[in-house]
Amino acid sequence: MIDQTRRGELEARLLARRNGKARADVLPHQPPHLPVPLSFSQERMWLYDRLEPNSSVSNLAFSFHLAGPLDTAALAEAVAEVQRRHAVLRTVHRVSTVDGVEGVAVQEPLPEPLPAPPVHDLSAAGDPLAAGRAWAREAAELPFALDTAPPFRWHLARLGADEHLLLLCAHHIAADGWSESVLNRELGALYDAFAAGRPSPLAPLPVQYRDYAAWQRARSTGPAFQSAVDEVAERLAGVPDTLALPFDRKPRADSGFGGGTLAHRLPADLVAAVAAFAKARSASPFMVLLAAFGTLLSRHSGQSDMVIGAPTAGRARTELEGLVGFFVNTLPLRVDLTGDPAFGELVARVRDGALDSYSREDVPFEQVVERLAPQRDPGRQRLVQVMFQLHNTPACPLALSGLTVTPEQVFTNSSALDLTLSLIDRGDELEGLWEYRGALFDVATVRRLQHCYEVLLRAAVTDPDSPVSRLPLLPADERHALLHTRNASEFPREAACVHELFAAQAAATPDAVAVSGDDAELSYRDLDLHANRIAHLLRRHGVGPDVPVGVLLDRSVQLLPALMGILKAGGAYLPIGTEAPAPRVRQLLDSARPPVCLVRPDLADTVRELGSEPIVLTPDLAAAAGEPDTPPDTGVTPEHLVAVFYTSGSTGAPKGVMCRHAGWANRMQWMQRAHGLRPGEAVLLKTPLTFGDSAVELLWPLLAGGRVALLEPGRHRDPRAIIEATLRHGAVHVQFVPGMLGLVLDTMTDDECAQISARVRTLLSSGEAISAELVRRFRDRFGDTVALDNTWGMTEASIDSSLHVCDGTDTAEGVPVPIGFPVDNCQTYVLDEHLEPVPVNVLGDIHVGGAGLARGYLRDPRRTADAFRPNPHRPGERLYATGDRGYVRADGQVVHVGRVDGQVKIRGARIEIGEVEAALHTHPDVDDGAVGVWEPSPGDRRLVAYAVPVAGAVLTPASVLDHLKRQLPSYSVPSTALLLEEFPRNPNGKLDRKQLPLPDESSARRAAYVAPRTPVEELVAGVWCQVLGVERVGAHDDFFALGGHSLLAIRAVVQIGSRVGTELAPNLMFDRTVLAQVADHVEAAVLADVSAMTDDDALAELASQPLLG
Structure with missing residues (x-):
């Protein structure tokens, strides 16, 4: 089973242990x-x-x-x-x-x-x-x-x-x-x-x-014992402190140990296959079953290295075999899946590691934990959170003379560990008992784990040469549900170009107002005529199907005929910001190479100098006067381009997204079906033209008989201007990025809130993740009178691909707001690296398919091939890899977590920035939050939390970090928090992460020592020094950061309580780990005791308590 050198070492250990077991001394x-x-x-x-x-x-x-x-x-x-x-x-x-x-x-x-x-x-x-x-x-x-x-x-x-x-x-x-x-x-x-x-x-x-x-305690002081502990600890060096599991609810310090147990059976044919495979690989069934369990957890957690506990009897001496007592020891078995090994290779790794561990099975688990000193994770056990055991020796049955005795299974509804799988030999079958913490898992989630384990185990022993990442994991019905049932979004749509749908609407309602500003408006008839004339003008400048036309125009009544004219000419509009610096304009023109640009008068020379022909559009659209009023014949089809939008690229070079008419037409038709804009109703156009959301504000109302209401140019970041324009124009639909929505909620008066409640039907949040706190604030202002839509998507998939209508369930603390289900004729998938669906609650990469996909990136076939791939689940169609991370909830809705490039590794732990930000947003005094990565020195990567306080709130960096410590695993807690008055934002109102300030380097060092400042702080510091064996402790020091552990914390609490004469809660220093916090609670507890006394007793107690002086 193992090489001869290691075999000799193990045999020597086992013989020594056997001799010790048989020795006669007691x-x-x-x-x-x-x-x-x-x-x-x-x-x-x-x-x-x-x-x-x-x-x-x-x-x-x-x-x-x-x-x-x-x-x-x-x-x-x-x-x-x-x-x-x-x-x-x-x-x-x-x-x-x-x-x-x-x-x-x-x-x-x-x-x-x-x-x-x-x-x-x-x-x-x-x-x-x-x-x-x-x-x-x-x-x-x-x-x-x-x-x-x-x-x-x-x-x-x-x-x-x-x-x-x-x-x-x-x-x-x-x-x-x-x-x-x-x-x-x-x-x-x-x-x-x-x-x-x-x-x-x-x-x-x-x-x-x-x-x-007593014998174990005495033995633990010897050098041989300490050497054995060191050996086990070294074997586990570098393994992550905690195992990420597909929780339904995140662990909290107060999660408790309530739980449940689910049973299932592994069938006889599978059990026989496991036994045969184990024999062929010189392993035990336990090792094969453990390897499969480790693979299951790895596929659900994304971790390739983990510790799984396994119990061992712990009765190494003969005289212990007949005792009742708690002898069982936990073996921390390392399961290493790095490098994506074949399952057969993984079994060999597990076999060798298990043999090593069992040769040291008498080393107390608690001593190993103390030696490794893993970081504390609120609400979870240290080092081992998951247990695996195989019972193949039945317990001695109870037999009472004259009676028929039948064992009855009793499950207590509790679990100290997050998850325990116990496999029990039932003859030809194995019974699996899955014990879980109810505060973390729903029953349905554990049942899915059961099913996945059986599917994976069967595949593993059938095809052991397959890499573990490629082993089938999902039962057929669950795989079908994830791929197809939740993506059943087919809905009839009209196959037409965007400008054709507009022309049909203009013919139906020619006299209706199509666009209105504060000082001008156009009817559908006039907008259509102006667009036709501009189209003919552009045709004479070489514009036709798939030809981009640059647009450098302000948000005005004339903007809409210009854009529609480009489409009627067969071209694709290329938005370029009027405030964009010359290098940015040159970059876009060099990339897209438009033969002509529609420009504001003062920008004509700039465009000409950069190599494109400008056509100046004045408010009277005189440049197109005299052109025919009828639309030109272009031969454009729904597969031709409607627009080219440039988005930022990871390399620094922007990417030109080639948007198709078919995708945008489907998007606008879904928008109308979902929101039912009525004739004449207004949608506020407030988003800069260079951002995809502007296309929805522009085109949806024009294709539905509504009205485009214009926000004054340059006011899109002014919440007061947005509120006033919404009311002035009677807009019934307005969309925001979450940051701007929060500012609008803060700015509006109660009277304005009442008016918006009476007039506006939908506010839409898009572009960034919306927090549960923002949903709560929204509902506090509007209740159910105004709908709040959370949409998610990207320009590459016609702007938005999924929708979730927020409700009261989205205000729960610590629960992320989902992005919902796909829009009409689109699909959203959460897939692994092999484009296979990941299980429910498991993080994966979000992909989009269906009618909304863009053609690709302009003149960039490499990046197009990387991002747009064949869809293996719908032959003949494509998938877009969004670069976003998320998971599918049990109800089928997708939850967006962050970006693939927002996943960082710090001190060996993989961290999703989005999850840390979601926890930050649950702080009641945080109005807006973000998390960044800071590297004060090479290799020293740290997280930084940024927070904008709620107006009037007293927020401190310490309270931010303390809140995150209660919400997150210790390795995910930022090392520093910075408070900002507001976040830097780009022109669309999205957070500009590149402009977030970095901490001073001095904050990378330990905070300056602050001596205890009160008698109670001095008392607590004295106890800590004694318990921890340190010379001094400061008011801002953390007990566990100084080397404390759980038992020492309880010992310290007992000693502090003894000195102040008050019984303190044992978990006092688990909820409050900083000395000053502990001292504040101790003082409050003493005062509470005093307040419950009679006046005479209270005065006597105060006199005897110099600490309270």
Whole structure:
């Protein structure tokens, strides 16, 4: 299985361990009256209990249906004798002082078991067995009070004359899976003896669990032990601290451990195939199943390196085999999928890594975690968040003489880990139990994981030479739903050019107003006639199908005939900003090579000098006077170009998007079907012509019989001007980028809000992600009276490709607003690198297909080929790779997360900038937020949070970072926060990231030491120094950044509470990690205690508390 050198090393270790297991000496006995510190694994369970004192997350439950005459007295005495034999079952766990150290958890056995509980009579229930099972579930979830009561209890329910239900419950601090067999074996032997009047047949136990705990603690100080811990830690060096999973809800510090369990079966043929494959690869079925599980998690997380926990019995000595107790250890197994190995190669990697790990299975997991010191992630366990186990040795069954005993499965609705997969041998099949945290996962998500695991496992053992990234993952029905069902957007559309649809509308409503400004307007008839004349003029200058015509005109009544004239000439309009600097104009003209440009008078010389022929358009359109009034015959078709829009390129060179008539006609017809603009209703044209959204504001109303209402040139970034123009022109539809929408909401008066509510039907947000906070502010102002549309798209796909109509569900904190479903005759996909759909909730690359796609990039076949590819899911059609990242929600809507180039790697962790920004937007005092990357020195990449405060709010960089610490994994929290009065924006109002300021280099260094400033801060600092073993602690220092961990945090809380005489919440320093925050809470807690006292007692307490002086 492995090379000879490593084989020899492993054999030597295993022989040494076997010899140790067989040796005759016993563990040293501990005096029964002395408290003993907990074992390392017990300490972890105690920590869970302190943080979640009313949780059943660590409860174990074993239930049995008993049929036949039961001797209840014999059963009670048998259970009591088991408790007498195993002191761990009658032990309380308290905080004490050990060797002068306060806050240490210890175990102290009670002299005798608690009395037997009364029998619960359910015989009168309509269905006693069903009632008994419900009763057992409730009883199994009752929390244990570890500091005052034993961690074991039992219950008996009478279902009938000769029918009972027995429930044994233990806290994990006192028992593990192996203990079930010990309990069953001893309970059966004792019951049989006592029922027959015989004494106990069991030999005395050689040791107690507390002896083992003390031995383990003493052993941990030796050099050999520390060397073994170092070896395991080195094996895990560089692995990400946490595993990104397809959560339905993000982990939070207060997520809790409530959960559930889903069961499914792996069929016999698949189990046989796994066994055969494992044998052929000199591996065990466990290794093959783990490799497949790691592949499943990698495909759902995007991580190629991870740690998955696997339990091991932890009973390396013979005298421990017959004990009840928590011996099980967690092995952190590294699953490395870097380089996209074939599945067979991955199995070999997993095999070698597992053998290494099992040779060090006696190294306590808790010590490995402490050595690695992974960063804390709010609401998640450190290092291992996912567990995998294969049970192929059944527990010893409970057998009671004269009774038929049937095990009953009891699931507690809790889970300490995010996800655990337990595979249990059921003969030819494997039963899979998927235990999950309900705060993070929906049942449907876990069920999808089950199905994906089976599909992937079958494919892996069938085609082990396939790279793991190419293994099929989705069941056929789910794949079809993601590719086709959610993309069922086909809708009849008229195959025509944009100007043809306009001409038809002009013929239908010739006298209606087509465009209006503050001082002029044009009817449909006049606009059509002017456009025809301009078209003939352009034809004489060589304009025809696919020929671009530059446009350097202001937003005015004359702009619309100019644009429509270009289309009627067969050409494509090329918008060039009138305020664009000469180098930008030259760049576009050199790239597009338009033979002619329609220009403002003062720009004619500039255009001529740059090599294009200018045609000056004055307000009276005199340049086209005398041209024919009828449209020219051009032969243009819907596949010809309607416009060429230049967008920024990653290389710095702009890309000319060749937009087709067919795509834009489909886009405008969908817009009309979705929003139903009525004849004469106005749409505000406010977006600069160089941005794609302007085409919707221009063309949609002209094709639907509506009116284009013009915002005064240069006022598109003035929220006051936009509000006034909307009301003055009676616009019923206005579109914004989210940043401008926020400014408009802040600027409008209550009276203006009421007027807009009465007149405007739809406000549309596009161009950037809209936050839940902005949706909430919108709904606070407008309620349901005005619709808020969130659209997403790009120029390459006719501007917008999907729509989500926002509602009250989009205001939930921490939940991103989706971009919805595709528009008519378009498709949106979230795909992997092989253009296969990714599962629900899994990040992938967003692609667009369908009628809206542009032809490509002008004179740039390489970039066209890179971005526009054949659509493997709709033969004969194309896909556009948007460069955006996102995922599909369970309801089929897409959520946009950010850009592919917005994905950064910092300290080995892959981070989506968009996710960090979404968390930033949930801060109640942040009006707008952004996140950037800063590299103060080569290789030292850091995140920077930028925030604009809500008007009147008191926002500090510290509060921003503190908020993000509670929302995000530690590796995703920016190192610095900067507050800005406003964000730099481009002419369209979008955030200009290149203009965001960088922090001063001094802020890269640790903040200057600030000495404790109050008596309480001094007290807390003193405790921290003692617990952490450091010389000094400042008011702004973070406990965990100084090297603290969970157990030390609880120990510090105990010591602080002892010094101030107030009981503090154990999780105090998990919610507040900075010294000043902790001190503020301690002072508040003391004052709260004082306020609850009588006046005399309160005065006495204040007098004795110099801290509060």
